[in-house]
Amino acid sequence: MLKIALIGSTGMLGIDLNAALKGVNFLVKNYNSKNLDIADPKTVNEALGVFKPDYIINSAAYTNVDGAEIEKEKAEAVNSAGVQNLADAALSLGSRIVHISTDYVFDGSKKTPYTEDDITNPINEYGISKLGGEEALKNSGASYIILRTSWLYGKNGKNFVNTILKLADSKKRIEVVEDQFGCPTYTKDAAYAISEIIIKDNSKNEIYNLTNGGYTSWYKFAVEIVNVFKRTNCEIIPVSSDKVARPAKRPACSILDNSKIKEDYNIELRNWKDALKKYCNDIGYFII
Ligand SMILES: NC(=O)c1ccc[n+]([C@@H]2O[C@H](COP(=O)([O-])OP(=O)(O)OC[C@H]3O[C@@H](n4cnc5c(N)ncnc54)[C@H](OP(=O)(O)O)[C@@H]3O)[C@@H](O)[C@H]2O)c1
Structure with a gap:
């Protein structure tokens, strides 16, 4: 039975990953910041040295995009140095790392979907x-797959879908930016794809994009959310991003091209609109 160390098991993606991996009958050991601080190489080596996993899935990260502007060192300690620590442990234990990364490694100036290259x-x-985490892993000598995903939402975390639903229950109008484009991705779909990647693993060191299909803007995503979840009393108003002051800049276009994962693993996630409907089915219209 393959042994998998799931790092970040209490996160939005991590919880769905745990369910997906257990369904496949892997031996999964869960880690979060309480029992393994990835920023601390000693606790990483101790915990993983005892378990000796075949795979380390790293879904842990400092994910507060705006917070990182002021807590730069904390973000770097987890997202860059933390990945280096996991990579060093993986190299010495002979484990393969599946590391989750992001569309935010790009500046968003491209007008067509981003490929891995x-x-x-x-x-x-x-x-x-x-990006520091990706580079640390690529240069570490450890065996790796880097999966870049985007605009994640799921049952167990703070995300755009749940925020829109909460606001729609208390407001008549919500302003949403119309000039930023990307691929919304349901964590359950990403989690099942990740377990499939491990089953089909080709052992190559590669970066792959992994998102639901198609793309949209935050505005159109919000319109679809209120329609699918039947919150149509609330009007979604399109605004340009320069009207919305936020500490961290966001890429204008961070659509990811998923052809490579289709080509190498025959994995293709459903279209984002279908995924949103499935999420609504999974959680129920009024349970938010
Ligand atoms: N959310 C998005 O829209 C999005 C988009 C693209 C890519 N991603 C990437 O997808 C991955 C999963 O994101 P998510 O939204 O599921 O994250 P999340 O809900 O914020 O969960 C983060 C996880 O990381 C753990 N963690 C944080 N600091 C840690 C540390 N020092 N040591 C060990 N564990 C630590 C947390 O543990 P505790 O519960 O103990 O704090 C939690 O389990 C991340 O790599 C993220 O960068 C996310």
Whole structure:
């Protein structure tokens, strides 16, 4: 039975990953910041040295995009140095790392979907720290798969879908930016795909994009959310991003091209609109 160390098991993606992996009958051991601080190499080596996993899935991260602008060191300690610590442990234990990364490694200036080979150029501290993690892993000598995903939402975390639903229950109008484009991704779909990648693993060191299909803007995503969840009493108003002041800059276009994962693993996630409907089915219209 394959042994999998799931790092970040209490996170939004981590909880769905745990369910997906257990369904496949892997031996999964869960870690979060309470029992393994990835920023501390000693606790990483101690915990993983005892378990000796075949795979380390790293879904742990400092994920507060705006917070990273002021807590730059904290973001770097988890998202860059933390990944280096896991990579060092993986190298010495002979474990393979599946590391979760982000569309925010790109600057968003491209007008077409980003492939894995496009030049990275993050425009906020979170993106810089996540790119640092990718680079640390690639240069570590450890065996790796890096999966870049985007605009995650799921039952167990703070995310755009749940925020819109909460606001829609208390407001008549919500302003949402119309000039930023990306791929919303349901954590359950990503989690099942990740377990499939491990089953089909081709042992190559590669970066893959992994998102639901298609793309949209935050505005159109919000419109779809209120329609699917039947909150149509609330009007969604499109605004340009320069009207919404936020500490961290966001890429204008961070659509990811998923052809490579389809080609190498025959994995293709459903379209984002279908995934949103499935999420609504999974959680129920009024349970938020
Ligand atoms: N959310 C998005 O829209 C999005 C988009 C693209 C990519 N991603 C990437 O997808 C992955 C999962 O994101 P998510 O939204 O599921 O994250 P999340 O809900 O914020 O969960 C983060 C997880 O990381 C753990 N963690 C944080 N600091 C840690 C540390 N020092 N040591 C060990 N564990 C630590 C947390 O543990 P505790 O519960 O103990 O704090 C938690 O389990 C991340 O790599 C993120 O960068 C996310």
